[in-house]
Amino acid sequence: xxxxxxxxxxxxxxxxxxxxxxxxxxxxxxxxxxxxxxxxxxxxxxxxxxxxxxxxxxxxxxxxxxxxxxxxxxxxxxxxxxxxxxxxxxxxxxxxxxxxxxxxxxxxxxxxxxxxxxxxxxxxxxxxxxxxxxxxxxxxxxxxxxxxxxxxxxxxxxxxxxxxxxxxx
Numbered sequence: 187x188x189x190x191x192x193x194x195x196x197x198x199x200x201x202x203x204x205x206x207x208x209x210x211x212x213x214x215x216x217x218x219x220x221x222x223x224x225x226x227x228x229x230x231x232x233x234x235x236x237x238x239x240x241x242x243x244x245x246x247x248x249x250x251x252x253x254x255x256x257x258x259x260x261x262x263x264x265x266x267x268x269x270x271x272x273x274x275x276x277x278x279x280x281x282x283x284x285x286x287x288x289x290x291x292x293x294x295x296x297x298x299x300x301x302x303x304x305x306x307x308x309x310x311x312x313x314x315x316x317x318x319x320x321x322x323x324x325x326x327x328x329x330x331x332x333x334x335x336x337x338x339x340x341x342x343x344x345x346x347x348x349x350x351x352x353x354x355x
Contacts, residue, residue, distance in 0.1 A: 190283070190285055191242060192240070192279075194237040195237070195238050196282065197231075197232055197235070197236060197275055197278045198231065198234050201231065205231065205277050205278075206224060209281060209334060212332070213332070214333065214334055215331050215333045216335060217335045218336075219337060220320070220334055223313075223336045228314075229274070231274050238275055239354065240353065241353050242351065244347065245349050248266070250345075250347055252347055253344045253345050255345070256339065256343070257341055259309070259345065263309065263351075267355060268309075270310050270311050270354065271308050271352060271354045273308075273322065273323070275308055275310065275354070276334060277323065277334055280323075280332065300346055301346065302326050302328075305324045305325060305326040305349075305350070306324060306325045306326075307323075308324065308352045309351045309353050315341070319338075320337060322336070
Protein backbone atom coordinates (compact mmCIF):
# COMPACT_ATOMS: atom_id res chain seq x y z
CA UNK A 187 0.00 0.00 0.00
CA UNK A 188 1.20 3.54 -0.67
CA UNK A 189 2.47 5.75 2.09
CA UNK A 190 -0.29 7.52 3.98
CA UNK A 191 -3.06 5.97 1.86
CA UNK A 192 -6.02 5.51 4.20
CA UNK A 193 -7.19 1.96 4.95
CA UNK A 194 -10.76 3.19 4.70
CA UNK A 195 -12.42 6.16 3.04
CA UNK A 196 -15.27 8.17 4.51
CA UNK A 197 -17.91 8.79 1.86
CA UNK A 198 -21.35 10.38 1.95
CA UNK A 199 -22.96 13.18 3.87
CA UNK A 200 -22.18 15.87 1.27
CA UNK A 201 -24.04 17.19 -1.75
CA UNK A 202 -22.23 17.36 -5.10
CA UNK A 203 -21.88 21.10 -4.65
CA UNK A 204 -20.36 20.68 -1.19
CA UNK A 205 -18.01 17.97 -2.43
CA UNK A 206 -16.82 20.13 -5.34
CA UNK A 207 -16.39 23.07 -2.96
CA UNK A 208 -14.27 20.92 -0.63
CA UNK A 209 -12.11 19.78 -3.55
CA UNK A 210 -11.68 23.40 -4.65
CA UNK A 211 -10.77 24.50 -1.13
CA UNK A 212 -7.96 21.93 -1.14
CA UNK A 213 -6.79 23.20 -4.55
CA UNK A 214 -7.59 19.85 -6.20
CA UNK A 215 -7.76 20.20 -9.96
CA UNK A 216 -10.08 18.20 -12.21
CA UNK A 217 -10.64 17.68 -15.92
CA UNK A 218 -13.72 17.88 -18.16
CA UNK A 219 -14.45 14.17 -17.73
CA UNK A 220 -14.64 14.63 -13.94
CA UNK A 221 -16.96 17.62 -14.45
CA UNK A 222 -19.12 15.49 -16.76
CA UNK A 223 -19.38 12.76 -14.09
CA UNK A 224 -20.42 15.29 -11.44
CA UNK A 225 -22.99 16.79 -13.82
CA UNK A 226 -24.59 13.41 -14.57
CA UNK A 227 -27.82 12.87 -12.59
CA UNK A 228 -27.01 9.16 -12.33
CA UNK A 229 -23.99 9.97 -10.17
CA UNK A 230 -25.66 9.85 -6.78
CA UNK A 231 -23.98 10.56 -3.45
CA UNK A 232 -24.71 8.73 -0.22
CA UNK A 233 -26.84 10.77 2.17
CA UNK A 234 -25.25 9.18 5.25
CA UNK A 235 -21.53 9.09 5.96
CA UNK A 236 -20.08 5.57 5.82
CA UNK A 237 -16.55 4.18 5.85
CA UNK A 238 -15.43 1.97 2.96
CA UNK A 239 -12.35 -0.23 3.54
CA UNK A 240 -10.02 -0.16 0.53
CA UNK A 241 -7.03 -2.01 -0.90
CA UNK A 242 -4.77 -1.02 -3.78
CA UNK A 243 -3.39 -3.63 -6.16
CA UNK A 244 -1.47 -3.40 -9.38
CA UNK A 245 -2.77 -5.59 -12.16
CA UNK A 246 0.47 -7.56 -11.89
CA UNK A 247 -0.44 -8.21 -8.20
CA UNK A 248 -3.72 -9.69 -9.46
CA UNK A 249 -1.86 -11.95 -11.89
CA UNK A 250 -2.16 -9.74 -14.98
CA UNK A 251 1.47 -8.81 -15.66
CA UNK A 252 0.62 -8.32 -19.35
CA UNK A 253 -2.54 -6.34 -18.60
CA UNK A 254 -6.27 -7.09 -18.76
CA UNK A 255 -9.64 -5.60 -19.64
CA UNK A 256 -11.87 -4.15 -16.93
CA UNK A 257 -14.25 -7.16 -16.96
CA UNK A 258 -11.26 -9.51 -16.55
CA UNK A 259 -9.88 -7.35 -13.74
CA UNK A 260 -13.16 -7.35 -11.83
CA UNK A 261 -13.70 -11.09 -12.26
CA UNK A 262 -10.28 -11.80 -10.76
CA UNK A 263 -10.67 -9.13 -8.05
CA UNK A 264 -14.07 -10.50 -6.98
CA UNK A 265 -12.53 -13.96 -6.74
CA UNK A 266 -10.13 -12.44 -4.19
CA UNK A 267 -12.89 -10.81 -2.15
CA UNK A 268 -12.47 -7.34 -3.69
CA UNK A 269 -15.35 -5.24 -5.00
CA UNK A 270 -16.04 -2.15 -7.04
CA UNK A 271 -16.09 1.06 -5.06
CA UNK A 272 -18.99 3.50 -5.08
CA UNK A 273 -18.28 6.13 -7.75
CA UNK A 274 -18.17 8.84 -5.10
CA UNK A 275 -15.19 7.17 -3.44
CA UNK A 276 -12.84 8.81 -5.97
CA UNK A 277 -13.54 12.41 -4.93
CA UNK A 278 -13.61 11.52 -1.24
CA UNK A 279 -10.32 9.62 -1.53
CA UNK A 280 -8.77 12.62 -3.27
CA UNK A 281 -9.81 14.79 -0.29
CA UNK A 282 -8.45 12.32 2.25
CA UNK A 283 -5.24 11.31 0.43
CA UNK A 284 -2.95 14.31 0.52
CA UNK A 285 0.10 12.80 -1.18
CA UNK A 286 1.49 14.49 -4.25
CA UNK A 287 4.61 12.46 -4.95
CA UNK A 288 4.77 11.98 -8.70
CA UNK A 289 8.36 12.29 -9.87
CA UNK A 290 9.66 14.45 -12.70
CA UNK A 291 10.40 11.29 -14.69
CA UNK A 292 6.80 10.13 -14.40
CA UNK A 293 5.49 13.52 -15.52
CA UNK A 294 7.45 13.44 -18.76
CA UNK A 295 6.07 10.11 -19.98
CA UNK A 296 3.19 10.38 -22.41
CA UNK A 297 0.19 8.43 -21.20
CA UNK A 298 -2.27 8.92 -24.04
CA UNK A 299 -4.78 6.07 -23.87
CA UNK A 300 -3.21 4.65 -20.70
CA UNK A 301 -3.41 5.42 -17.01
CA UNK A 302 -0.57 7.77 -16.05
CA UNK A 303 2.29 6.11 -14.20
CA UNK A 304 1.86 6.66 -10.48
CA UNK A 305 -1.89 7.20 -10.72
CA UNK A 306 -4.61 5.35 -8.78
CA UNK A 307 -7.69 4.28 -10.74
CA UNK A 308 -10.78 3.76 -8.60
CA UNK A 309 -12.55 0.55 -9.62
CA UNK A 310 -16.21 1.55 -9.86
CA UNK A 311 -19.25 0.55 -11.87
CA UNK A 312 -19.59 2.79 -14.95
CA UNK A 313 -22.77 4.85 -15.25
CA UNK A 314 -23.45 3.20 -18.62
CA UNK A 315 -21.74 1.44 -21.53
CA UNK A 316 -21.87 4.46 -23.85
CA UNK A 317 -18.36 5.36 -25.05
CA UNK A 318 -19.22 9.07 -24.69
CA UNK A 319 -19.77 8.76 -20.92
CA UNK A 320 -16.70 8.93 -18.67
CA UNK A 321 -16.27 5.61 -16.86
CA UNK A 322 -14.80 6.66 -13.54
CA UNK A 323 -12.16 8.59 -11.61
CA UNK A 324 -8.44 8.34 -11.11
CA UNK A 325 -6.09 10.27 -8.84
CA UNK A 326 -2.75 11.63 -9.87
CA UNK A 327 -0.31 14.37 -9.00
CA UNK A 328 1.43 16.57 -11.53
CA UNK A 329 3.82 19.47 -10.93
CA UNK A 330 2.96 19.38 -7.22
CA UNK A 331 -0.76 19.67 -7.89
CA UNK A 332 -3.28 17.02 -6.88
CA UNK A 333 -5.77 15.96 -9.54
CA UNK A 334 -9.07 14.12 -9.61
CA UNK A 335 -9.58 13.12 -13.20
CA UNK A 336 -12.34 11.33 -15.02
CA UNK A 337 -11.47 8.89 -17.79
CA UNK A 338 -12.99 7.22 -20.81
CA UNK A 339 -12.28 3.55 -21.58
CA UNK A 340 -14.37 0.91 -23.27
CA UNK A 341 -14.61 -2.66 -21.98
CA UNK A 342 -12.10 -3.80 -24.63
CA UNK A 343 -9.38 -1.45 -23.36
CA UNK A 344 -6.39 -3.40 -22.02
CA UNK A 345 -5.06 -1.83 -18.84
CA UNK A 346 -1.32 -2.21 -18.16
CA UNK A 347 0.07 -4.65 -15.63
CA UNK A 348 1.65 -1.60 -13.95
CA UNK A 349 -1.72 0.16 -13.44
CA UNK A 350 -2.91 0.40 -9.84
CA UNK A 351 -6.57 0.07 -8.90
CA UNK A 352 -8.37 0.95 -5.68
CA UNK A 353 -10.88 -1.73 -4.63
CA UNK A 354 -13.41 -1.92 -1.82
CA UNK A 355 -12.88 -4.87 0.49
